[in-house]
Amino acid sequence: MRFAGKSIIVTGAGSGIGRAAAVAFAAEGGRVVVADRTEGAEETAAMIGAAAVPIRMDAADEADVVRAVALACDRFGGLDVMFANAGISGGLANLFDTSVELFADVLRVNLIGPFLAIKHGAPRIADRGGGAIVLTASVAGMRSGAGSPAYSASKAGVINLAQVAAQQLSGSNVRVNALCPGLTETGMTQPTFDYAREAGKLDRVGRLNPLRRGAKAEELARAALFLASDAASYVNGQALAVDGGLSSSHPVTRQEYGKTAV
Template sequence: MARFTGKSIIVTGAGSGIGRAAATLFAAEGGQVIAADKKGAEATAAAIRDAGGTAHGVDMDAGNEEDVVRTIALACDKFGGLDVMFANAGISGGMANIFDTDVSLITEVLRVNLIGPFLAIKHAAPRIAERGQGAIILTASVAGIRSGAGSPAYSASKAGVINLAQVSAQQLSGSNVRVNAICPGLTETGMTQSVFDYAREAGKIDRVGRLNPLRRGAAPEELARVALFLASEDASYVNGQAIAVDGGLSSSHPVTKQEYGRTSA
């Protein structure tokens, strides 16, 4: 397929995981890609170019407005405009509970995970609208759907991303700019690599993702393919949605119950 031939595309968090997989797939389908991340972006872009694709790497902090504006301007300068923005960059914020979460931690998680997508929409949407149509995809999480899949800071930030996709889709009415979110379950990325590495070393990889009906974690490409679908004309009537890509986890969210002051199995 070549669904993105001639399209100008920005992918944040492109240095690893879902972002790197998406940047690679966008380029393989003809896209002209700006791979943006705090580290590893140029390595992703170089790999794309080595494979015959078009890509440029840029250092970027997704929660910094100047960086977002600069990256969008770069895409418009190099590729003549902007068609797709995949605001994928995010951080985990650890696994502390509410009472052990420092204000500085939740502030940083919200800055990257929620303000980052807000900035992406604010500055990318007008440039995409200039092209007549296009798409913005945000990376949320199953942790943003309901409790049981992440820390309070991370979960709150991703719930905000889901709502942001809905609100921005409405506020972009008439622009032909669609906004949707993907909600990954447990996926092997830079953020979760230690979990997968430990499981492999301990001979327990079969236990990773065991709470979802598919009984496994996801590969980054499985999430990236859904992002590409939402960015493409195949999803031309999909707007304001949060799509769970989690092996069925969010159909139930089975978790260990917690009570104030103690944990029960």
Template structure:
């Protein structure tokens, strides 16, 4: 590793599994001291992984959509490490709704928006002033390619992630002159706790080869691949990247695919 976050303090929400856990391990390997945050005790396991690898990490259990908890996360970083330079607002939920657009209730929509959109807003609101006062840094929010157009997730999830894309653009403008950058990373289909049932079901049915078949790489993503994109946006390598939505999706969002045409040379023959 090259120490791209050496001397930095970073907070990561949704750090108990998936993209958050992979990012915690990568950020620590790049030199960051971490405050890890999740709604489950699994965040303690992530912190232990970081510590066993020689990194420094503190764990917090809380609700990413609750303002007092997010404020406490930022305070924990400054109280423990004296600064905050990076906030990765990664926590998110799908809402768990099976079926179509009309199957979700207003209560499901409200909860998804609370965690997925209000959560990143709160992360920006509370982290940005502290990052500014520490000389500047980066806020990264996890959106999704589902926020770009229909077809990549449930309606409430897709709408919340579209909101994140616009929110980071708006926040970047509101923070002009502060040296605080705000960007979003947009994963495509990635194997995480959220998507694990789909991956497991495909494997059990002998259809693993169909996972990710609509993107040009013809596969699903790994949490580590999203983590590397988040690391780039968090680091000085992205010092002139601001207010952007970086898709990491195997090329899915480069088109509007519905199926592979017969005879497509990229289509697997077996």
């Protein structure tokens, strides 16, 4: 019961890693604001029960983030943990096929969202004497080869944001860390996993990492809970890769200029 009596916000909690984390936080005593822009928020809250309250929100809209923080404070007396997990993939287009509009939208959700979570969540966490903020980044933000240009750039920004925030929150006892998943079965990646299952090629998904498989959302949730817990009380400003070992080398098929990778 590492989170007994703790007030927690999880964005992107309508499915995938966010849902798994929200359920896990509640199972360990946490009281959770389940935030998502879809009906998944209510579905996840129903799975949890009385320890959860849902809210529909856009994680990159400042007014919505303010509402979510206020809800946590009103319902649960404050805020102890913010898991800024909401994100979008932006597809698989290369640099030259990516529109400015798509690039901007990916940055808005994936990078401005975590910025707003820190801006409005950290002061309330500090008011409680300290706590933790966990930002979902990606191994794609660590180096090339694991995501599209827009997605990779946004997640690299999240990693740096965690470092900057950790420094600027010096003395507050608020820790900020980035969680960097590898290929994980979530709503974002479901088409890839479904296609592989139908084609009888599931064993090829995640084959480039040493564990030779994709991750389950629950495996990433456990890492997020670690970063949010007192077990990580001296972990701050770090990027934790949970990727089956992929980022130890990032082996990829190279894409040549003007050609499509195969």
